[in-house]
Amino acid sequence: DGAPLAFTLPATLTTGLLPGTYRLTAETAGFTAAAQAIVIGERLREPPFFTVDYGDYSLLYPTRATFWTAADEIAAHARRLELSGVNLLVDRIGSTPNAKPFAWDQLSQTTMTALAARLQADPIAVAPAKAAIATPFLQSLAAYGASGVRHMGILMANDAGLPLASGFDNRTPDQLTDTLKAATQAMLTFPAFRGWSWSSNWWVFGARGSASAKTAEEKTAYEAAVAAAKETGAWAPVIDTVAGHRLALAVDAQDLFRRTLAEVAPGAAYTSAVAAPYRNVESYPPTTFANVDEVDLHIQWEQIAVPYNAPHNVDFYKRPGKRGWAHPEAWNDDGTGGQVLSELFMLAMRGADGVGVSGELVPWAGIGGSRMYDDPRIGHFGIASVHRAANALFRSYGPMLAKLGNDDRVAIAASGRMYRFDEWHHVMGLHFTRQFEAYISCLHAQHPASIVFAEDVKPDSFARFKAVLLVDERVELEPALRAALEAAQKTGTTVFYDQTCRASAVQGFTPLEVAFDKAEKDPSEAGDDHAYWRFSGYASANAPALAKVLDPITPPAASVDDPEILISQRAAESARYLWVVNHTMPRIAPGQIWRMTLGLTSRIPLVAAVALPAASAQAGAIYDVFAMQRVTAESGVLQADLRSLPARLYAFLPAAIAQVAVTAPASVAAGSAFTWSAAAVDAEGRAIAAAVPLRVRLTAADGTLIDEEFVAAGSVAATGTCTAPFASAQGAQGALTLQV
Known part of the structure; x- marks a missing residue:
């Protein structure tokens, strides 16, 4: 009848496929079909510990990709992420003056419209819908899901103001919620989308101190009370009241955004986060982070940071029972890791739930701003290798670090x-x-x-x-x-x-x-x-x-x-x-x-x-x-x-590790999931009461890696699930090996 036919590939099918590129084809008499490529990557899990790349000053996905170049640029982008070991991208997609994540550039859109018209007019051509290609950002979001990378958006512009519609983001509350609704709606079907960090940098520019009082009388009383507090140490409730007006500016905005997100995606378990940011006098951790799920340990220095801010950031801002992840502006490393590694390890030693970097892995070298050209006489570009090595370490030991108190x-x-x-x-x-x-x-x-x-x-x-x-x-x-x-x-x-x-x-x-x-x-x-x-x-x-x-x-x-x-x-x-x-x-x-x-x-x-x-x-x-x-x-x-x-x-x-005790079924049907458990045990066979890092790998008979997960085991064994793949096109499935 000419109506489009829509269908969904069930997870029971895709989880049983080995990583690789597959093609969907349709065979229908009288119709021309073009195969659709689908890339199946590693299993998308919620990481217990994040390795972060944070797009603060510029967007991280290929913003200059066009209709003609997007496929190649996004494939290269996904490959770089895979090599770098990043598992959480945070990008300022809610405020993009120089790019529109959910729209094509004008030339590409014109090209697509013309191509769709030609396909519509040609009776033996493929369907015009083949010319309706997702934007570079949404293609990137799909690639993240296939690469095991999670993604969060930042809604507010850099240096936004409180109350809303002030500072360097003058959008009204209605405009902000409209943006939030549209952006979230566009990302609902992408598994990589994890949620929002409402703002990285927002400041109270005008309502500081007594200026946040609601009335002239309250302002006068506040000023007198603060003067008395400074002079004698006496405390007056009006100080709490007026300070509460100021601190509520962020909390009320976060509540508005939270309610809007729930309206767009009722019942969905999306994560909300926000930054204070570090050193902001108009923030106070017990209040500022009361109505978000996680803490974005963000700070902008734009060059050399205050010394020791990394460990202090964790202890001051991370809230009890909430994850906090950091991404310092470690932009002054000389390529040896002297700055990057010490900053990241100081964050980890104080209990951060994720570490990483703000901006491109190699600062000053990309399309976001002035370019530093590669020169064999400087070691600056070694920073990429430093982050790659650090992320590999944190991927291996992050699950253990997340269990330490x-x-x-x-x-x-x-x-x-x-x-x-x-x-x-x-x-x-x-x-x-x-x-x-x-x-x-x-x-x-x-x-x-x-x-x-x-x-x-x-x-x-x-x-x-x-x-x-x-x-x-x-x-x-x-x-x-x-x-x-x-x-x-x-x-x-x-x-x-x-x-x-x-x-x-x-x-x-x-x-x-x-x-x-x-x-x-x-x-x-x-x-x-x-x-x-x-x-x-x-x-x-x-x-x-x-x-x-x-x-x-x-x-x-x-x-x-x-x-x-x-x-x-x-x-x-x-x-x-x-x-x-x-x-x-x-x-x-x-x-x-x-x-x-x-x-x-x-x-x-x-x-x-x-x-x-x-x-x-x-x-x-x-x-x-x-x-x-x-x-x-x-x-x-x-x-x-x-x-x-x-x-x-x-x-x-408490005891030396004698061996690793593993349980798993002896056999499993192709395409079926199975549960495994593993524990580090002592010489008496007792699970060691600690957090012991383990690597779990499922491999095929020819050594092909099917699945890999890093976990930590204690007095209770670590458990997880894997899926036995379907037989390959070359023959039988063969024996599978679970390595711990």
């Missing part, structure tokens, strides 16, 4: 009251800077600290910590926060305060012989390579005062003589995992290193002697995780080789 013994308490009237001071808030300095000082003292916000506090929140720091607390603490601190103090936790605190606000606690007020006086925290030496100096200067009081209370998880070797311990069941990260700066004058490269991308290659406490040194077995070797702590000391790889991860297990 915080094992800090020191906490920094964060009162929401101080953050509610914090003010910009250079590139960060003043209170933010002081607590940041305390945080990096703890790293140098080898006592890494968790940040505990007042809103997250329960009566026993500080019970697991041996020490808690109060930093720059100049107003009355929240009653619940003070009560929890006093309760912890009664059970043996020591609560310290630094010299920037107001004595009346921290009465009853123990003073520190240090004030965390050095970084706030720095002349140029961002955009300055020399700041990396200076900030290390601030932290190292403070570290002895911290070590003096913390060491007797809670010995560090490990000790290294060099304060620029950072230590952080995590835990899983009965096991402990010790990160040792090389963050050393060159021990020569900056002017000398600048003749060749930047200081921030230069690490001193060294072997660090890591002294362990007795409990760790006497663990059932110690493993160098990345080297996949069992090691011993001679006289309680590990020799951490930080020369070629600037980080080591040591696993202290």
Whole structure:
């Protein structure tokens, strides 16, 4: 009857096909048919740990592809992603002044329209619908799904403003929701589409401080209350009220977007995320991230970042029970990985659920802006290989890292009251800077600290910590926060305060012989390579005062003589995992290193002697995780080789791994799914209570890789599913092998 015939290839068919290119053909008398190519790639899974490429300043898919070049350009794009090891792309597809992801360029659209007209007029031609080709972005989205890559969109423009329709994105709420609806609708059928990160950079430009008051009377009362708080430490509820107006701007916008997404895709499990972004005075983690699923640990520096922002970003912004993934602007690497790897490992050691890069894998070299041409005299283009190697490592060990939990013994308490009237001071808030300095000082003292916000506090929140720091607390603490601190103090936790605190606000606690007020006086925290030496100096200067009081209370998880070797311990069941990260700066004058490269991308290659406490040194077995070797702590000391790889991860297990126990069916029908399980067991055959990384591979009789998955096993075995493929065109299916 001339009506189009639509059909869907069921997952039961496609999951049983080996990776490769297939062709769909139609045989109908009296009709001309052209085969449709379909690429089946690796199985699309939700990664437990992300390797991220984040399109902040420019889009990541081939925006210049045309009707004639799209197929080749997108195939090459997908191949580059496969080689790079990226499994999450985040692209600013909701605000694209220079490209339209859901429309063709004018010339390509004209070509397609003309071609469709010719096909319609030719009775023996293929159907005109063959000329209706998906846009380069949607073709890319299809390629991501076939390559095991997930995708999220960014809705807002760069440097958008709050309230909506201000700053550098002047779209009204209705225009934004229209965009969100149309874009989501276009992506609903693409498995790679994961959801949205509502905004990467949005700022309050006008409604800062008292300007966010609703009435003149409220503004006057707020200004008087803030003045009194600064003068005496007295707290007034109007400060909470007016600050709440300002903080609600982001939350209300996120709620609007969330409701719109639910309207377009009712019942769909799409993910929402947002960025604060880092250092934004008009954001506060317990409030800002309350109504999103994940935290986008985004920060824009546009050149050299503030030192140590990577680990602090995780501890300050990542929320309990929510994944947080980071993608630093590590754009100053000299091609050796000195900057990239140390940044990524610092993120991982503090519990990020994904790491990666902002922009192209090789910055300054692509179509998004000014081009740096390849030159054999510079190593810049080696950055691509650095990311490729790093992503391979994180793909292998990410599932294990995702199972590790915080094992800090020191906490920094964060009162929401101080953050509610914090003010910009250079590139960060003043209170933010002081607590940041305390945080990096703890790293140098080898006592890494968790940040505990007042809103997250329960009566026993500080019970697991041996020490808690109060930093720059100049107003009355929240009653619940003070009560929890006093309760912890009664059970043996020591609560310290630094010299920037107001004595009346921290009465009853123990003073520190240090004030965390050095970084706030720095002349140029961002955009300055020399700041990396200076900030290390601030932290190292403070570290002895911290070590003096913390060491007797809670010995560090490990000790290294060099304060620029950072230590952080995590835990899983009965096991402990010790990160040792090389963050050393060159021990020569900056002017000398600048003749060749930047200081921030230069690490001193060294072997660090890591002294362990007795409990760790006497663990059932110690493993160098990345080297996949069992090691011993001679006289309680590990020799951490930080020369070629600037980080080591040591696993202290309750027992040595004797073998891997695997269960799977002896036979399975072609095209059918089967379940497997695997566990690392000790000499007695007991599953080891830890997080042990495993690689699971399903191979064909000729060695062809059918499926591969990286997992982590503990006292409960890791489990998963694979599908036995249909017989190939060359003959019988043959034997399959499950390798773990």
